[in-house]
Amino acid sequence: MKRRMFLCASFAFATLASAALAGQVPAKVETPVTINYYNYNLASTGNGAAATKRLIAEFEAANPNVKVNGVGVPSSDISTRIQADVAAGHGPDIAQMVFSDLDFFVNNLGAVALEDVVPSAELAAHFEGISPKGLKLGVYNGKTYGLAYTFSTPVLFYNADLFRKAGLNPDQPPQTWSEIKVAAKAIVDKTGQDGLATGIFGPSAGDWLFQGLIRSNNGGVLSADRKTLIFAEPAAVEAVSMLHDLYAAGVYSNLDINAAMDGMAAGTVGMYLQTSAIQAYLVKGATGNFDLRATTMPRFGDKPVRPNNSGSALVIMSSDPLKQRAAWELMKFMTSKHAYTVITSEIGYLPLRTDIVNDPQYLGNWVKEHPLVQPNLKQLEALEPWESFPGPNYRQIAKAMMDGAEQAVFGGGDPAQAMKTAQDTAQALMPKSTN
Template identity: 45%
Template sequence: MRKSRWKIATALAATLALAGCATGGATAGGSDSAAQVPELDPNQQVDIVFESYNLAQAGLWTDTITGLVSDFEAAHPNIHVKAQPPQSGGAAGSGTASSVQTQMLAGSPPDVAQLTFDTLDFAVTALKARNLDDLVGEDAVKANFGGEHPFHPRAATLGDWNGDTYGVPYVFSTPTLFYNSTALTEAGLPADTDLSTWTKVATAAKAVTAKTGKPSLGISCSVKGGNWCMQALFKSAGGGVLSDDRKTIEFGEPGSVSAVTMLRGLYEDGVLVNADAATQYEGFAKGDIAIDLNTSALQGLFVSSAAKAGWDLRATAMPAFDGHAAIPTNSGSVLSVFSQDPVKARAAWELIKFMTSDHAYTQISTKIGYLPLRSSLTQDPAALKPWADKNPLLAPNLKQLDSIQPWQSYPGNSYVQVDDILARAIEESVFYGKDPKSTMQAAQQRAQELIG
């Protein structure tokens, strides 16, 4: 939310802001003028482009999002939406900001885009995401976060930058520990085995591995693409990735190194699988892995796979380190406006409101498994309560919403390189015999040079 509403806007400033979209200028926010974009006339026909990385995922993800877009168009017959996946290709959720940047350089960015939280700094300072408080008014932004089922207070501010709202949090989860209780019982463990700490997870995984003769534990944080939940492991072990003033990289400090060392121990014990993120979750879905720390966005896939194969799927909260409280971080994304056309920008805002509405979260949560950010929907008998009551897998994820800390974005234009340096250091330390302390400290130094 806004801290101040005083902004100076001139034609020159607008021109400079637009020119800086692809150059990484230091000034935050798009070229907003003091005037808010006007409401649309119901007969005013508008075409907009909506870019969503969920459309790069076939099945439940694409079907759910395209269904919601159709619902939106039915409710707003004058707004026509071209829904597209990121144009950069790659794994779903990767390259979201670079796709917008490439299209911006070509002069045609999407009007509204789904960007992962780790791009927030870059989206505001370099891509010039529109300041929504300026664009439609602070009251309108607050009203969207409110309503009969308001946003959870810890979720509502995740798209804020220096007190202003540049994106509306859209879909995310917390790190959820899924497990195959059938595999645990076959290994001589109770179906409801206590997995509340990493020590207890290690004990259970060793029992399953002794039975099956293969690694039984997947931790998506440990490989490239898992930076969002690796931040949770760092924080839970007393570490972090970035100082509070956003000037100093910290993933080579003792707390963070201890988290990597724990993962190294699991691998050396023969229980942690060495595979990319997709192979890990596919292995869990097939029953090859018994325990998997991952995003709840995979819940629908896991439920379907378990039902078909006849094994019992359960879930619990992210495990804690001994002597520490578990500190979950969020995965996921915000919806931000990039259109400089006032008519298209207003239409983009209408789409954002719809895609973060009670109706949208009812569809997204029941069909995909993402958290309903309007969390009180799960207490409403006319909304998600019947589903939540029948879906115990939701409970640990929903409870962790009360204690989440943000997935932090790195400052500057080299945030992707910083993440790559970190991911490489983690993999080398965990799977390839490098000393965790010296490897993580060296990575920290290289990353520090990139952010200045």
């Protein structure tokens, strides 16, 4: 019965998507319209919600015919909520999509390709100035379904005061995982504080940071043809084994994601690898208490770092041409020079419009005063997409992978066997037609 309902819902979504391909949007919003905007920043309690609400208010003031009904939905619930609400007849017209949901949004939720509804010249004009690496993140089968919005790369935050107390040079932070181990051991031995924590594991962590770790060792999680999981292959296992070695050496603390963030903000953690979206929180804790700095994600020996993104894209979900135009106008505003100035300076995400970084009208002066953003900007040049797993079981596939990796790192068993068991479990959840 459940499968039958799912197939019916999928058919409904496909019908909506087909309707959206009928023609392009009107040139302007000339009659009043209300659009539903599902946004996970609105569901937060920090700077993300406040900044997003202000941007929406500014958009409405500049576009009096458009009323935006902002709906806060946690990132982990976005796709489930949309599926339920569309089936009930009141889904979003535009949504903030986590990149790992891309495959599901396109194939099951009726996401609309921008090239199918927005005039090509207008689309090209808006894309101008946006990082080409960022634009590729929301492309599926050659079309832009998601316009990159709020995201970052993995940043290694570190406490320069603890470095000094441990006899380390804070002006030369570790750049490889081997150097991380040496620095973390010195911090543990000489200060008694935690040497290293990461945001890789935990219920709210997702798998984006883990994917970047594996990729930086020239591994992967999914084959190029999207049929076979590969996170138990030697390169991936070697990356996981490295974390296991750090934990076994007593320099990598098994802290949950909130405890790790709080510890870094309180000055009791030496190094913390995590999204830059928490930068504002860490800066608030460090100000007047300790010297907070940041550097790029560690590499494996001489292999180049291959970071992937966290975060989200904006996706048009409506099949109504007027609402599509209103959603596109909101999308343009939320990815404008002004919006990215707010998003970067007040929340901590990357400015995808890199031409504003040195422009004093936008981020120029702020960037000079906030050097923590530099590692993120540097890694934008090497950015690779967060892989979205195929099929309706994509979240269970990611969970099986992450549960296996967590067991491999902290469980005390053989990392190769733990990853092989997890991969076998996850492969059984892949779409049968692609096996």
